[in-house]
Amino acid sequence: MKLTLRVWRQKNADADGAMSTYEVDGISADMSFLEMLDTLNEELILKGEDPVAFDHDCREGICGACSLVINGDAHGPERTTTCQLHMRSFEDGDTIDIEPWRASAFPVVKDLVVDRSAFDRIIQAGGYITAPTGAAPEAHATPVPKPDADFAFEHAECIGCGACVAACPNGAAMLFTSAKINHLNVLPQGAPERETRVLDMVGQMDEEGFGGCTLTGECATACPKGIPLVSITSMNKEWLRATRTSGKR
Amino acid sequence: MTRTMWDSSVGKKTVMAVSGLIMLAYLVVHMLGNLKIFFGSDEFNDYAHWLRTLGEPFLHYEWALWIIRVVLVAAVVAHATSAYQLSRRDIRARPTKYVHKKPRASYATRTMRWGGIILGLFIVWHILDLTTGTVHPDGFQTGHPYQNVIDTFSTWYGNVIYIVAMLALGLHVRHGFWSAAQTLGVGSRARDRALKVTANVLALVLTVGFVSVPVAVMTGVVS
Ligand code: HEM
Ligand code: SF4
Ligand code: FES
Numbered sequence: 001m002k003l004t005l006r007v008w009r010q011k012n013a014d015a016d017g018a019m020s021t022y023e024v025d026g027i028s029a030d031m032s033f034l035e036m037l038d039t040l041n042e043e044l045i046l047k048g049e050d051p052v053a054f055d056h057d058c059r060e061g062i063c064g065a066c067s068l069v070i071n072g073d074a075h076g077p078e079r080t081t082t083c084q085l086h087m088r089s090f091e092d093g094d095t096i097d098i099e100p101w102r103a104s105a106f107p108v109v110k111d112l113v114v115d116r117s118a119f120d121r122i123i124q125a126g127g128y129i130t131a132p133t134g135a136a137p138e139a140h141a142t143p144v145p146k147p148d149a150d151f152a153f154e155h156a157e158c159i160g161c162g163a164c165v166a167a168c169p170n171g172a173a174m175l176f177t178s179a180k181i182n183h184l185n186v187l188p189q190g191a192p193e194r195e196t197r198v199l200d201m202v203g204q205m206d207e208e209g210f211g212g213c214t215l216t217g218e219c220a221t222a223c224p225k226g227i228p229l230v231s232i233t234s235m236n237k238e239w240l241r242a243t244r245t246s247g248k249r
Numbered sequence: 250m251t252r253t254m255w256d257s258s259v260g261k262k263t264v265m266a267v268s269g270l271i272m273l274a275y276l277v278v279h280m281l282g283n284l285k286i287f288f289g290s291d292e293f294n295d296y297a298h299w300l301r302t303l304g305e306p307f308l309h310y311e312w313a314l315w316i317i318r319v320v321l322v323a324a325v326v327a328h329a330t331s332a333y334q335l336s337r338r339d340i341r342a343r344p345t346k347y348v349h350k351k352p353r354a355s356y357a358t359r360t361m362r363w364g365g366i367i368l369g370l371f372i373v374w375h376i377l378d379l380t381t382g383t384v385h386p387d388g389f390q391t392g393h394p395y396q397n398v399i400d401t402f403s404t405w406y407g408n409v410i411y412i413v414a415m416l417a418l419g420l421h422v423r424h425g426f427w428s429a430a431q432t433l434g435v436g437s438r439a440r441d442r443a444l445k446v447t448a449n450v451l452a453l454v455l456t457v458g459f460v461s462v463p464v465a466v467m468t469g470v471v472s
Binding site for chain 2: 218
């Protein structure tokens, strides 16, 4: 298939960017979206032009490195990561707009690459457990009720891609932060830091300049891992509980 | 790093939810009270007088009314301040728009800010009109609320301002009530439908109840 791409090009963090138009031909419907961009970049390199910078790593939907807002949708029209999006979701002759994640907490580094280290700092603020290191403990030593295990697992699926922030009209990181907090706060292993975790991670989230939640629901619609909007409700509940019980108001 | 209620975006949103629910509870009672206008001027004026003697003899004349007024003013100020500060944060967090635009969230969700501003202006006008009488069309008569209401809804602009504000109220409550449940952490997958239905019913009943008064004056049902 033959496509017209309108891609955000920006030399570096300080430069002004703009949309540039490219034509690509010979795209197979079985290619992934990233392979389609690889095709474009090969042509650009052969022509001596600067290839389009974009993030990617595993290309199997598990690492969270790939991004891209495609025709206004984070990760494009299907509910999956950009690396798992295939060109069969588009028609021959389509014009496709490709933009970076937009949020002031995710500054553009180059072209379609943004700096998502704000997420790392949110994790550093409390997205871990204090466990003694050494040999793996006996799996049955700490029983976890099945519903809690399921709840934790559902939230553990978050790959930290940032599509929720990109989709949110307020550039909020509530869905990501709630997924990380809920995952650990429900488990006995996460219990010792239950209060400090939610207070510190929400505090760091604010510090990074993410917006607040207006319950628009765009984040949950965009999330490739299906983290639900009620995840934010659960986090609010944990936050209110922590402000009440921790005595650290 | 610890945060107080007011420092945190989640805390400010809590302030907004609680103050919103206080105003909502008041509005339900206020709307039901307004419906007394359909039983004639004596009953409506008596009801208005009773509001002033509420709580007597334990409370002094008009004390209960003043307590309600203080709570409501505090709620409006807290709500508007947190709405303003949170909105500023939200706009700063997303300064660059996407080139490829898509219409998104529901109408009620998208109009929370403008709807809130309309409601804020309406509250001011409404008090100047029917409480202090400052902007009232003909001679405002203290102690004769029935006649004052008829006078207001005998002007075209009185009807327009009021009805537009009540439609804005319906939309605000439709998204607001459900949102407040999420903010306060009482929403859940199992309760989601019930909360949405309650939000819609509240919004509809409030709007229809409030709007029925100017419509009744316009059509001569109440005169
Ligand atoms: C002074 C006028 C008002 C302004 C400026 C205002 C503004 C706002 C804004 C901007 C929001 C947030 C929307 C969002 O986060 O998506 C909101 C939420 C809300 N408003 Fe208002 N509003 C006003 C009056 C009212 C009134 C009269 C009520 C009573 C029914 C009310 C009830 C609510 C509720 C329950 C919420 C939801 C809080 C939450 O999301 O947790 N508001 N308001
Ligand atoms: S919540 Fe979903 S959209 Fe947000 S970072 Fe995690 S996986 Fe990505
Ligand atoms: S490249 Fe790893 S999730 Fe897409």
